[in-house]
Amino acid sequence: MPQQLLLLSVVSVWLLAGFFLADATYYSHHVYNLRHRTYSHRASNMDNQLPQVVPTEPPVEVVPPRLHNFSRIFYGIMFDAGSTGTRIHIYKFIQKDPAGLPVLDNEMYHAVKPGLSAYADKPEVGGDTIRQLLKVAKKTVPKEEWRQTPVVLKATAGLRLLPEEKAKALLDEVKDVFDESPFFVPNNSVSLMNGTNEGVLAWVTVNFLTGHLYAKTRRTVGILDLGGGSTQITFLPKSKKTVISAPPSYIARIDMFNSTYELYTHSYLGNGLIAARLATLGALGADGLDWKVFTSSCLPKKFREDWTFGGLTYKVSGIPDGYAGYKLCYHEVMRVVKGIIHQPFEVKGNSVFYAFSYYYDRAVESGLIDGSRGGVVEVRDFKKRAKEVCNKMTKYRPISPFLCMDMTYITCLLKEGFGFKDSTVLQLTKKVNNVETSWALGATFDFFHNLNIH
DSSP: OHHHHHHHHHHHHHHHHHTOOOOBOOOSSSSSSSOOOOESSSSSSSSOOOOOOOOOOOOOOOOOOOTTTEEEEEEEEEEEESSSOOEEEEEEEEOOSSTOEEEEEEEEEEEESSOOGGTTTHHHHHHHHHHHHHHHHHHSSSSGGGGGGEEEEEEEEETTTSSSHHHHHHHHHHHHHHHHSSBBTTTTTTEEOOHHHHHEEEEEEEHHTTGGGGGGGGOOOOOEEEOOOOOEEEESSSSHHHHHHGGGEEEEOOOOOOOEEEEEEEETOOHHHHHHHHHTOOTOOOTTTTOOOOEOTOOOOOOOOEEEEETTEEEEETTSSOOSSSHHHHHHHHHHHHSSSSOGGGGGGGOEEEEEEHHHHHHTTTSSSTTEEEBBEHHHHHHHHHHHHHHHHHHHTTTTHHHHHHHHHHHHIIIIIOOOOOOOOOEOOOOTTTTEEEEEHHHHHHHHHTTOOO
């Protein structure tokens, strides 16, 4: 209960301060004139900017029924279409009274596998997975609120890796499914999100939920998000040298709380955990999948199997007459990381990073942390456990034959890629105050403020 009260108070403070500042009305008879929120970016490449949303049509006015006790509940639905699964986040907000500010009450989360990208050649089947998740939304959101509840889908690396025409066909199918639904479908309700947004909005979610965004100390935590197709790093630099030495497109600005946050952020497409498996095997972008067998010393010697990702099937195998183990595996995954990942100047310091998605999942599977509570580890702990898993592949094979490869890749990504010290502290978590640590909540906030919902 104290955690929930903390979360409610944090959300109230955020809304009071005008988070992602914009004119907005939250399904209420009272209009709150919040200052306009802006994003800016040092790079001239528009693909890397957090977009300004310019309404092309007048906002849709949805007038809620007048309640005698002035209490009002409303919802927002955000779909995260990732490379390995599609997730639905249903956020419930409460308007205490007409003159007050709404607060975030809770989140309903559900996921299906595989991701939309697996249906690249069958978009209508991909649409059925969205219908399945919309059934969850219908059960969660009261029927009288359906027509006033916005539904939004943002696709990430899985669709960014697809040919443009196939990605568009999937997104068009999702839009058709949304239009069939009883929920409110705003303009641009289905879109492909760029990597900069993904990293920044995940940083917003975590620092919002941990209470850092409303603290005057400007002490924040960095985030490390490891998806299937891409990986993101975002943090607030303490040293000007970090900003000066970074590629211009790696620095993003956000104006909020009467302050400007200049973030270091980048998304590495193709360096997510599953894409890295393919790259390690030499299968990423390869042809001849019908007859080629892709081998690795990161896999158990007697392992051989067909493995499907992104709608393609690969024949993968260990090396029956060769060697396997941590050292050889590390040498293989090094090729996927070395010279590709930029090393920010100050990550060699003592900053604290929250790490989630596959960082969390693999730490749980390898026994590094408890699956129900998460935990605090150092980078050296990933290395130590990776060695143990790789040198005892038979023991860990029932969990996953790819566990050695995955743990070694995570170790290599942290150390050789980003340049973290062995002593860097990582807070591994799946939820903060019972809300998923992903970009979805940050995107929902951003969406509400851009749309001017009445």
